[in-house]
Amino acid sequence: MEPQQLPEAAGSPRHAPAGAAPAGISLHDFCGRAGEQLVHFHAMRLRDSLFLWVGAEPALRSLAVAMCSPHDSIPVSTSLLGDASDTTSNSLAQRLARKTKKQIFVSYNLQNTDSSFILHIENRIKEEMMAFPEKF
Template sequence: MEAAGGGGAAAAGGGGGIALHDFSGRLGEQRVHFHAMRLRDSLFLWVGAAPALATLAVAMCNPRDSIPVAASLLGDPSDTASACLAQRLASKTKKQIFVSYNLQNTDSSFTLLIENRIKEEMMAFPEKF
């Protein structure tokens, strides 16, 4: 598991800009790539093995419920991997989270590996998230 160069581009104008961060890791038998784009109050996270944007979901915290609300924006709505990951990350970060999960393996143990890899990177580079 390694960070791929950091990709730290921040927009001009101070701390409220955009920060980009790319990293990857071998999870099980598969090499997985991650692209994070931190915006002012939200985070866009792409997860995949090949260039594709097959699904996109958003999740955000709800003051009336402890479980973040999530919606599928792109792709098959019965594929809940993006929405579930977005919900868990929104709960952790308290931000609006957009997730595009583009891997065929949606097994819960594998998605937990994905989530843990993201959390590792969040701990190592909090300014990127």
């Protein structure tokens, strides 16, 4: 007896065009300058959440998650990876969760944690969100 092949869903990764993400996932890469530094951004929109990576070189040194709570006006957040005393990923995730009303994962991988630098990074993200809302 020969094994049967099951029909595949039209949105399965096997039927996706080369380089495309599986159905329900949207990938978006962009970059910007913060002072003298070139900063890369990688956004991965999932069904009800967003993963945002910020860095200058390939690394995953920190990861935080934040989401809105019906019990508090400030989104709840926690650090999932990295130095718990560095709250940059946490605070950025909280502010983006408040803006989008989604669960937000943020991996901030830059050495500069100066508040004016972070504000520039956040404004660049918001600018991209306004230009390409379907990607976020």
